[in-house]
Amino acid sequence: MALNDLTPQLRTQMDRVEKWVGFFVVVASLIALGAMSYYAYSTAVRKGWTKKKVPYFTLVSSADGFKVGDPVMLMGFKAGVITAIAPNAPGEYYNVTVQFDIWEPYYGYLWNDSDVRLKSGLLGGKTLEVSKGGQSGMDIKLSATYKEENGKFYVWKDPSGDEKEGKWSSEPIDKNFMGYMLFCYESTDVMKSANDLVNKVSEGLPGVLSLTNKISELLEESTRLMASANGTVQELEPIVHNVQAITSILTNQNGGLGEWAIPPEMNKEIVDTLGSVKGTVQTSETNLVMLSQNLNETLVNLAQITSNLREQVQANSYMLSSISSLVLDLDDLVQGLKRNWLLKGSFSPQTNAPPQSVLRPTLGGKR
Amino acid sequence: MKNIRESLYLACFTISGLFFIGCSTPAPEPVPFPVHEAELLEATAINVMEAGNWKASEETWGEVARKYALLGRRDRQAIALHNQSYSAYRNGNYQSARALASEAASINLQGSEWWKNQILLLQIEQKTSQESRQKRMEELLSLAETSNLEEKETALWVLLQNEYGSGLLREGVADKANGVIHRALEKVNAVDRSTAWALNSNLAETEEALGRYDAALTSWNKLLEEAKELADRELIATALAGQGRSLWGSGRDYEAIMILQRAAKNFQWLGMEKESSELLELIEQYMIKSAVPRESYFMPIDTKTEYSEESQ
Numbered sequence: 001m002a003l004n005d006l007t008p009q010l011r012t013q014m015d016r017v018e019k020w021v022g023f024f025v026v027v028a029s030l031i032a033l034g035a036m037s038y039y040a041y042s043t044a045v046r047k048g049w050t051k052k053k054v055p056y057f058t059l060v061s062s063a064d065g066f067k068v069g070d071p072v073m074l075m076g077f078k079a080g081v082i083t084a085i086a087p088n089a090p091g092e093y094y095n096v097t098v099q100f101d102i103w104e105p106y107y108g109y110l111w112n113d114s115d116v117r118l119k120s121g122l123l124g125g126k127t128l129e130v131s132k133g134g135q136s137g138m139d140i141k142l143s144a145t146y147k148e149e150n151g152k153f154y155v156w157k158d159p160s161g162d163e164k165e166g167k168w169s170s171e172p173i174d175k176n177f178m179g180y181m182l183f184c185y186e187s188t189d190v191m192k193s194a195n196d197l198v199n200k201v202s203e204g205l206p207g208v209l210s211l212t213n214k215i216s217e218l219l220e221e222s223t224r225l226m227a228s229a230n231g232t233v234q235e236l237e238p239i240v241h242n243v244q245a246i247t248s249i250l251t252n253q254n255g256g257l258g259e260w261a262i263p264p265e266m267n268k269e270i271v272d273t274l275g276s277v278k279g280t281v282q283t284s285e286t287n288l289v290m291l292s293q294n295l296n297e298t299l300v301n302l303a304q305i306t307s308n309l310r311e312q313v314q315a316n317s318y319m320l321s322s323i324s325s326l327v328l329d330l331d332d333l334v335q336g337l338k339r340n341w342l343l344k345g346s347f348s349p350q351t352n353a354p355p356q357s358v359l360r361p362t363l364g365g366k367r
Numbered sequence: 368m369k370n371i372r373e374s375l376y377l378a379c380f381t382i383s384g385l386f387f388i389g390c391s392t393p394a395p396e397p398v399p400f401p402v403h404e405a406e407l408l409e410a411t412a413i414n415v416m417e418a419g420n421w422k423a424s425e426e427t428w429g430e431v432a433r434k435y436a437l438l439g440r441r442d443r444q445a446i447a448l449h450n451q452s453y454s455a456y457r458n459g460n461y462q463s464a465r466a467l468a469s470e471a472a473s474i475n476l477q478g479s480e481w482w483k484n485q486i487l488l489l490q491i492e493q494k495t496s497q498e499s500r501q502k503r504m505e506e507l508l509s510l511a512e513t514s515n516l517e518e519k520e521t522a523l524w525v526l527l528q529n530e531y532g533s534g535l536l537r538e539g540v541a542d543k544a545n546g547v548i549h550r551a552l553e554k555v556n557a558v559d560r561s562t563a564w565a566l567n568s569n570l571a572e573t574e575e576a577l578g579r580y581d582a583a584l585t586s587w588n589k590l591l592e593e594a595k596e597l598a599d600r601e602l603i604a605t606a607l608a609g610q611g612r613s614l615w616g617s618g619r620d621y622e623a624i625m626i627l628q629r630a631a632k633n634f635q636w637l638g639m640e641k642e643s644s645e646l647l648e649l650i651e652q653y654m655i656k657s658a659v660p661r662e663s664y665f666m667p668i669d670t671k672t673e674y675s676e677e678s679q
Binding site for chain 1: 409413416443445446447449450453471480483484486487490493526529530533536561562565566568569572601602605609
């Protein structure tokens with residue numbers, strides 16, 4: 001219906017409506033524009049586009065679990081993102097290069113002894129975590145990895161070859177610069193445990209050496225004692241010989257002590273008894289030998305079991321971190337369930353009764 | 368018609384969606400770690416105090432007070448200081464207890480917590496300075512009158528009257544003490560069983576002091592049964608001591624000495640050496656009076672092998 005077909009009153013009314021509609025459209029557009037701008041800005045902030053950043057790279061054995069855009073963590077903060085993942089040449093020792101940017105102010109925390117550690121997530125994802133500098137205990141001259149001068153970044157170059165000390169690059173880095181290389185610990189737990197073990201062994205070694213010295217002294221003393229004992233035994237030999245002669249007379253001749261004290265019947269019974277005792281002892285000895293053999297086999301099996309366990313733990317170095325992540329993720333899940341309107345009743349907060357000032361009435365006038 | 372139905376479906380879907388989204392409560396505010404730590408320590412202090420481990424209780428409440436002071440939680444700090452003071456009082460550290468209760472009172476300034484602090488100060492000063500206690504008692508009684516404490520905080524008023532009555536009893540004004548405690552007992556419904564027991568116990572003592580031994584003995588018998596129901600060993604020992612004294616007053620010397628020995632033994636188990644030795648001195652006096660050879664009644668107590676009254 002054309003506007004000319006309307007009555008003048010209706011036409012005036014329609015003009016007013018059109019103005020309001022236009023106003024509404026303009027306001028709505030402005031709001032939408034504002035929201036989009038805010039979204040774009042917050043996305044840029046989240047992704048670090050507005051921040052200064054410097055490149056780093058590390059070398060890992062597998063790209064499994066990584067993707068470009070994944071966060072890089074430092075001390076629990078999102079400190080940067082992965083920018084590139086590329087396979088190395090077939091002859092290289094390490095298989096994959098992972099490049100990442102670190103944003104300001106976090107690159108100030110990374111020194112030349114910083115490293116990268118891998119954290120495994122619940123669903124197979126991995127996170128790069130860079131460590132703060134100055135904590136490795138390495139005996140090197142510590143330095144920041146980058147320095148900024150006049151808005152340009154200079155990278156630290158560690159000593160190589162005959163150089164005794166590192167130095168800053170003479171030229172600022174450009175867009176083609178690959179980054180500062182950080183070493184990656186892929187199986188942190190096992191390596192750290194091994195390192196700790198070696199340290200403990202080195203601490204305990206002086207004690208062991210002192211013990212061996214004492215044992216050596218003891219053995220020397222024993223040798224001297226044996227030598228003097230040998231002399232004594234030689235002196236005792238004639239006496240023993242005489243005693244032997246006397247006892248043979250007592251036991252074997254008529255009127256000797258043996259026949260006088262033990263009648264022939266009893267002697268026979270004693271011989272029989274001793275024979276059966278000997279048989280029992282032999283049987284017991286056989287059983288004991290079998291028992292000790294079985295025990296030995298059991299111990300060997302036990303050793304194999306523990307060895308297998310150890311191998312399994314070493315083979316899967318991510319086991320412990322996975323369990324840790326699982327616990328954290330489960331906690332997140334439960335926290336989420338607590339907020340659901342249907343389930344929140346099941347998680348009523350446990351509040352302790354407020355504490356009271358304790359006061360007991362005085363008992364008796366006599367006390 | 369079809370459009371209306373579609374609109375209805377759309378409206379229902381939208382409302383359901385909004386219902387689901389809107390009904391999800393926002394994430395609860397995480398409790399800051401220092402607050403959580405202080406609350407955990409506070410729970411520990413309560414448990415330790417309930418177990419009667421006064422030494423540990425004194426230390427733990429001290430730590431709780433320090434943490435709340437750092438967090439700026441003055442109300443909780445005052446409660447912690449009060450409980451630390453009470454624990455110190457039970458440990459016999461009266462000077463420290465007095466300072467702590469005064470500090471708690473200076474934080475509270477007024478209200479029921481302040482009254483609790485003041486009553487605790489009265490109990491502490493009973494052990495340290497009678498003069499201060501007398502002065503404080505007068506001020507508090509006057510303030511209770513003007514602020515109508517009897518109606519506003521009846522339980523605290525009863526506690527105050529109990530302190531007043533027991534103080535009078537100690538001063539030897541038994542008839543006045545009897546009247547004060549009788550008046551407090553009119554409001555006994557406002558207090559818990561332990562406080563009611565204490566009031567009745569003090570009343571029984573006034574009866575003893577007034578020479579009404581039969582009435583006192585009846586009261587102590589009843590109080591002993593109640594104390595066993597409350598399973599409170601200190602109350603049991605107190606009731607036994609009262610029974611013993613009343614029996615002696617009634618002329619039943621042999622029974623009196625036997626029961627007083629049981630009471631002394633119970634105090635000894637509770638670590639209340641002072642109360643125990645006072646009773647033993649009393650037994651000794653009774654024995655000297657009646658010329659009973661001491662060795663025939665009193666045997667050394669082996670606390671490692673005997674059983675307490677509570678378990679009998």
